[in-house]
Amino acid sequence: AQSVTQLGSHVSVSEGALVLLRCNYSSSVPPYLFWYVQYPNQGLQLLLKYTSAATLVKGINDFEAEFKKSETSFHLTKPSAHMSDAAEYFCAVSDFSGGYNKLIFGAGTRLAVHP
Amino acid sequence: DVKVTQSSRYLVKRTGEKVFLECVQDMDHENMFWYRQDPGLGLRLIYFSYDVKMKEKGDIPEGYSVSREKKERFSLILESASTNQTSMYLCASSSVQQGVYQETQYFGPGTRLLVL
Numbered sequence: 001a002q003s004v005t006q007l008g009s010h011v012s013v014s015e016g017a018l019v020l021l022r023c024n025y026s027s028s029v030p031p032y033l034f035w036y037v038q039y040p041n042q043g044l045q046l047l048l049k050y051t052s053a054a055t056l057v058k059g060i061n062d063f064e065a066e067f068k069k070s071e072t073s074f075h076l077t078k079p080s081a082h083m084s085d086a087a088e089y090f091c092a093v094s095d096f097s098g099g100y101n102k103l104i105f106g107a108g109t110r111l112a113v114h115p
Numbered sequence: 116d117v118k119v120t121q122s123s124r125y126l127v128k129r130t131g132e133k134v135f136l137e138c139v140q141d142m143d144h145e146n147m148f149w150y151r152q153d154p155g156l157g158l159r160l161i162y163f164s165y166d167v168k169m170k171e172k173g174d175i176p177e178g179y180s181v182s183r184e185k186k187e188r189f190s191l192i193l194e195s196a197s198t199n200q201t202s203m204y205l206c207a208s209s210s211v212q213q214g215v216y217q218e219t220q221y222f223g224p225g226t227r228l229l230v231l
Contacts (some may be wrong), residue, residue, distance in 0.1 A: 009155065020175075034219075043119070043205055043222030090157060100171055102148075103220060105158040 002095040004107035019078040023091030030093035119223035134193040138206030147189035152203040
């Protein structure tokens with residue numbers, strides 16, 4: 001069965017610094033991978049998704065993620081953090097076990113950005 | 116823009132009460148989902164539906180039921196609320212037209228339920 005591990009439940013960076021949020025997956029089939037963001041008191045919204053077209057995926061707000069099959073990773077990066085990036089980030093993988101397409105989410109990483 | 120709305124942002128109920136959480140989407144999506152979100156556990160799937168009057172159990176269905184009488188509406192029911200059901204509940208929808216495995220799920224703002 002598919003699973004997702006997000007390393008680090010809390011990450012803190014300075015404004016302007018590189019953001020790196022880690023995600024490793026376990027999948028017996030070629031995976032479809034997603035990053036979602038949840039701003040305070042809101043639902044989740046899609047940042048980006050990997051669907052095998054290109055290993056480097058660009059998303060909204062200058063976020064990007066690189067699919068590395070050899071490392072079973074899909075880490076999320078942003079070159080320069082803004083205060084507005086403070087949120088919780090979830091990595092997810094498509095799961096087709098049972099005959100229906102579902103998402104399996106990681107536990108989430110809360111990003112804090114300080115001046 | 117896809118819009119997913121949930122009937123309440125905050126809800127306080129007593130143990131043993133029957134609780135209804137409503138979700139409505141306006142984009143004619145076939146698929147709808149109910150998750151609960153707890154700190155350190157991420158999102159866990161409770162139930163989902165791929166068509167009207169159709170439902171499938173997710174990973175944690177115990178203590179919950181669902182209803183989908185119309186395509187746009189998906190209800191989560193707590194038959195007899197318990198304190199361990201205090202949580203954030205998120206509804207989502209998606210369309211199969213995006214392609215299998217690639218479907219983006221669109222989320223509502225969530226309902227924070229407190230069971231006393």
